[in-house]
Amino acid sequence: MAGNGAVVSGPQGGYPVEIFPGGFDEKFRCNSCTMILRDPVQSFCGHRFCKSCIQGVIRQGERVQCQSCINEGAGDDDDYSILKEEQMFPDNGVRREMANKEVKCINPGCSWTDVFKNYDRHAAECEYRPIICQECNAKVEKIHMEKHLRESCMGRKINCKTCNQEIALKDEQQHNKVCPKALVKCEACGKKKILREKLAYHQEKECANQKINCPVGCDPVERGAFVGHLERKAGLHIQWMLQQIEALGHEVNTRIQALTPVEEINRYGQMITVIQAKLQEQDNQIRALMDRNADQPRGNNQQEIIALNKQTKALDLKTGTFEGIVTTLHREIERCITALDTLERHRTGEQETNEELKRKIQQMERANSLKDVTITELDSRIRSLEIVSYEGTLVWKIAEWSKHRREAMAGRVTSLYSPHFYTGRTGYRLCARLYPNGDGIGKKTHVSVFFVVARGNYDALLSWPFIQRVTFMLLDQNNRDHVVDSFRPDPASSSFQRPTTEMNIASGCPLFMPLKKLEEVGTSYVKDDTLFLKIVVDAERPAGGGAV
Template sequence: MADSGTAVSISVGGYPVEIFPGGFDEKFRCNSCTKILRDPVQSFCGHRFCKSCIQEVIRQGERVQCQLCINEGAGDDDDYSILKEEQMFPDNGVRREMANKEVKCINPGCTWTDIFKNYDEHARNCEFQSVECPECKTLVEKIKMEKHLTESCSGRKINCKTCNQEIAMKDEAQHNKVCPKVMVKCEACGKKKILREKLAFHQEKECASQKVSCPVGCDPVERGAFVGHLEKKAGMHIQWLMHQIEALTREVREKINARTPMDEVNRVGQMITVLQAKIAEQDNQIRELMDRNADQPRGNNQHELQQLTKQAKALDLKTGTFEGIVTTLHREIERCITALDTLERHKNSERETNEELKRKIQGMERAISLKDVTISELDSRIRSLEIVSYEGTLVWKISEWSKHRREAIAGRVTSLYSPHFYTGRTGYRLCARLYPNGDGIGKKTHVSVFFVVARGNYDALLSWPFIQRVTFMLLDQNNRDHVVDSFRPDPASSSFQRPTTEMNIASGCPLFMPLKKLEEVGTSYVKDDTLFLKIVVDSERPAGGGAV
């Protein structure tokens, strides 16, 4: 077909067909992704699609023909089978039919059932849905995420057993390969139990079997045989050493020039130059006189020789004096160089000390952070123990009510859990769950209150299912008109069987208190932005005491 498209494959856009436990009408199925319609629309040719599916199909060509029309024998010139966005309209009739159909959650472990119009909200909040772990990126059920992050996540933080550095669990093996505090073996000499951080020093300074490089350029030699190697080729090494001494001499002079006041250096240099010139001049004069006297009788020049001898002695005395001055200056220069080297070593030592102190401070900061977390957990447990009840009754004070209402309306925090209470010291462990903006059939119209059976330490000794009557009381703070509702648990419901997880699914009163009545002027259910909910568990069966 020239302009018409062939069958178009698109990404899945509908709901899973398994959500309808009792089956479904085929008109609820998307004709593109073959799943349950999501935001159903109907094309000009009469076939139904998910809104996202049909948009994806239309984007794939200018004249895309409906695949079902092709299967039913439509030709290229049948314009009614061409899919156009402007000819699509919402199929509200099918939407209404689907809204009240019974559905279930398909997440493993979730027993939620309700009508279809509430499925999207449950799917967003279902605690059994798989979500990606932020640390290890694996899929984990939302209800198990906290336990996963603390017990089995490969990305959770641990401390290295040898160096105490904080690392991810998954990186432990890789870290052990580079950990500086692990004991290792020198492969060259076979020595064991050397800290990895000191292995390099051992190999560079101590290991007799380690190959060391000869500075002259010879082949590497074992450290134990290095002295013999130097003696074997002494001439070549001495020549190299002389070159190094000359280079060091030049470097020392440069440092002296850089660190000694230039005026002093110049003055001493000028003095030495003048002395050298005078000594050379006197030497020339002495040689001339000696040459002259060699041709003359000794007696005629006796007086002159005496004078020259005195002058030579005086020059020797001056020369010795200036040589002493030069020697003193050299000693002073050497002292300055030694002091500079000492200062450099001291500076390096202080730098290493600062690095060590920095590492210790970081370790202490990590330890303090862990202690802060422990203190916070203990504080939370102490506060819970202060308000715990063992009489099957709980008066739950809910402060900042207006804030909880705003958060529930905005969808940020839809429900609140009460503190746990017990029917006895070894009794059932219970709590309540309140929805400030309602839940289920009471959503946006009522305050919903549900009862939760939680896993306790003495469940093995109790009678199951839980069948005691439960009463909810919203207390009028003027003690006039309390709102009371009660129910007896259904023994067949999984909500009242012995818990296999931390808490069973909540069950109770979705239409407990109309929001209009709660907010009426003159009522005293909310005072100072606080309300009180009382939960009473009937003790008609001796479960409150614990053991059966």
């Protein structure tokens, strides 16, 4: 969780002047931003600028005059005072002078000091630099980010106590106002302990005091009195129902017409009417001719009758064609309506499938998070097993000593436990406990070291109490003057009896190493911010530190 943040980007321009605790030469100051030069360059006129500052100044116009030259009395016609990018060159001389100047970190709480050439690397790695919390956008020191995310971040995730939904802490009050599983009270009837998600159903279907609107337009009436209201004004309600039925019929006809190509059908209907009229006219003409020529020879009007019959058949064919077209149009409209219904059902199914996939993805993400935690724990156990010793001797490497000292002095982490080691494959399980700022009578003056007997797998086969001599050695990394102290366990002390908990109470040397001597200039107990503590257990018992 400590990495859950973004680094707060620094300002453009130079370094803060506060990084030089002992002051600085004015030639180290940028003539544009007035801060300490960052990537110093020198102009043709001899003034120095940060590289990013001069690039910003030159971009502002075609012809830019050095402001420092103007302050010194240069005129507009002095070409040497005109800033040009091609006339800028890196000022390596000033860079070398600055490189070995003593600087300090300006982040509150950081005590780092070194030379200037190492400042950028420290600034990028400083545990006290402010970074932005990605959950709540607050600026927090990197060293405190984990605690912030765990304790004070308003954006951290919690589960609603009522519905178990995961929400941000800052949204808890707003969520409580809409939580579907919260118990609420019906304001109409006073009934309590109703789930909010069922309140609407209660008000709509159950609540006797809930006022409902009469469809006729009467004043709202309580549900319990609604039947009586309908009986008292039966005539008015029946009249309203008839009006609604009539309006519904009109709407149905309108929608049917909207689904049907009305203009096309009307045109076909008119054509059919015209054709029927022509057919009727032709039929009347045929009958008249037949009646008029009934007594005449049949062959005289035969050609005219054949022509009329052809016209009649052609008209019948056209009528059948138009009727077929109208039927086809009706079928096409019905097919389109069916297709729309099918598409709507398919869309609903797709939404349900998407919701199900989303739930499965969330479950898989939770499972992956649990696996990551398990892998981290297993990695830690494997690292411990890689450095375990079974010979009754442990060389304990303590890196980042200055960090442990600061945390101990601040009271955050007062002691360190060494890796466990053993007096044999089936021997005692042991470790050491070190207090960087001392403990007991050695607090704030000495480094205190204690010996701890831990519960092991073979304790039932070992001899108790533990009585073998224990020796502590703080190793001088120049192999000149090791600090050695030893003690023999007190058989009557509970610290050396068979453990009944994970570890016995620690016992050892509270005045092991004076802090003044440890930090004294010229000593080599701490080198590259690392010290080495060696613990040796004498193999005195016949059992050899193992099971009998």
